[in-house]
Amino acid sequence: MKIKTPLLAASLIIACTPAIAKITDSTFPLVTGDPLVSQQWHLQNTGQTGFSQSSGVAGNDLDLDFTHLMGIKGRGITVSIIDSGVEIDHPDLRTNVVDGSINLGDGSNYPQDDDGHGTSVSGLIAATEANGLGGRGVAPHANIIGFNYLPNQTVGNWLVAHGLSEDFRQLDRFTDPRVFNQSYGSTPASPRVHDYSLDPWQELQDSVYQDITENSHWGRGSVYVKSAGNSFEVYNAFYRGYRILVLPYENNQFFNNQGLPFHNANISSDNTNHWNLVVSALNAEGKLSSYSSVGSNVFVAAPGGEFGEAAPAMVTIDLQGCDAGSNVAGEHGNALHGGSELDPNCDYTGTMNGTSSAAPNTSGAIANIMSANHALDARAIRHILAQTARKTDVEHPGVDLTFENANGELVTYNAIPAWQTNAAGYNFHQYYGFGAVDVDDAVYKALFTPAAPLPEQVITPWQLQTANVEIPDASLVGATSALSFEQDVTVEAVQVKLNIDHSRLRDLAIELISPSGTRSILMSARTGWLSSTQGGYTDTLLLSNHFYGESAKGEWQLKVIDTDKGNSFTLGYNAAIGLIGFNRDNNTENGMLKDWSLRVIGH
The missing domain is CATH 3.40.50.200 (Peptidase S8/S53 domain)
Structure with a gap:
């Protein structure tokens, strides 16, 4: 079984305005000599x-x-x-x-x-x-x-x-x-x-x-x-002293993760x-x-x-x-x-x-x-x-996940949205953030930008919201919890800490919805976890840049959706020990969104 993997990154165990117009549509030849x-x-x-x-x-x-x-x-x-x-x-x-x-x-x-x-x-x-x-x-x-x-x-x-x-x-x-x-x-x-x-x-x-x-x-x-x-498709881990390749398995197909990232950058x-x-x-x-x-x-x-x-x-x-x-x-x-x-x-x-x-x-x-x-x-x-930053791969449709719900019906969940424009006018995509780095536009902007264009930074205290809401198995209904945020802050980034009981984290999608209605996927479904912390997520930190420039004041919603009733799997492979399955059995009980906390970095 020969697997080709990329050259891995070396491993350790405001009132804001949208982008300015491009400087020029012309292309200048680079200086020769190399x-x-x-x-x-x-x-x-x-x-x-x-x-x-x-x-x-x-x-x-x-x-x-x-x-x-x-x-x-x-x-x-x-x-x-x-x-x-x-x-x-x-x-x-x-x-x-x-x-x-x-x-x-x-x-x-x-x-x-x-x-x-x-x-x-x-x-x-x-x-x-x-x-x-x-x-x-x-x-x-x-x-x-x-x-x-x-x-x-x-x-x-x-x-x-x-x-x-x-x-x-x-x-x-x-x-x-x-x-x-x-x-x-x-x-x-x-x-x-x-x-x-x-x-x-x-x-x-x-x-x-x-x-x-x-x-x-x-x-x-x-x-x-x-x-x-570098873990969109697969990643490496250690299991009982063996180095294993961790990969998805769905619909009787190896490496099938329904088009979703197998490991999220928020891990x-x-x-x-x-x-x-x-x-x-x-x-x-x-x-x-x-x-x-x-x-x-x-x-x-x-x-x-x-x-x-x-x-x-x-x-x-x-x-x-x-x-x-x-x-x-x-x-x-x-x-x-x-x-x-x-x-x-x-x-x-x-x-x-x-x-x-x-x-x-x-x-x-x-x-x-x-x-x-x-x-x-x-x-x-x-x-x-x-x-x-400029939009790249403009026509990318996002990823829709179709799965069989607990009642045996096929339902579809928008697991990765296409390009979105948030309430402050910033384009954002889970794959590309604000977009591709554009040096010419950024340099031109820098030439006419004051040293500190943003007001003094504010980092709000963590605000805790107790939820204790059940997460129904294989259901688009999900578990939703609302948090009322009173500080009038313009967002630069948002962090969330989660406490969730669930025995199959691979099933879960976690969304955060801003007071302006912008929907950000904090953790995509089908992420290939091998295990959990204390039976789920324990004080797990997640970050989103999706709300940049929006007002933080108002009601934030966290939604957790179970997208699988046990049909998708995470596998490990090593030539010496073969294939190993992880979290193979579906959760026998509904999960629980226990509580979550939110912090805003902004001004």
């Missing part, structure tokens, strides 16, 4: 192949040619790559490397990269332009520093890599990072408990994210960019943290990459590509030499690989993909926006991205 730039479709998509066996669709790119023509390329902005390490002496990187990199294993200033993942990420952000080598980065004049955090995961190393010095203070040098790229993530097999009293480490992480976002760089702050995950505690700007991945056709995790917590989408053989991936830097990294000697389905005429030393790759690529493409975009207007604070950057 032999591989013509195949970097994410920079300028002309329908090229990226050395794969098929082409993309012209126009589906970051839209940055006018920005680069103006010379806005990230100068003066440092991006921190928190990853497997960075080969900082790579000839296409070293001119943009500044002091600050740390090898978290031995304390030296060379963040040894034995994998190549972090080096490829760095190239997407800030590979040097017009030097006669390889391609170039989204922000080819930006500074970079790197940390080999993924092979050296400790609390102290996390603090240093995420912006704190060893004495727990943010450094104030001009070269300190204003953008932190986190192309890593986790795919927990059960919901996480969000309770600071039980997990002080989570509280410390959240406080660091918030402090540096708000207070570093003399109050301008920094932006943390986070990959959404990871890093991704439910408001301070992380979560990014999903686009392919060269401007549609969701086949592997990309999605959810209401996605803020924007950016190019991530496919696998680089049948369809384009990313063309970027690889570890030097044909015996290291992903590009090594030998035949390969990507024409750049194996020691090609354009790259005889195998210093570049055409197969980098994943939301691991979408994140650095967004980090590079943010570096360009910041360099267009250095006075902008972190919230202004997010605000500009929300205003200028």
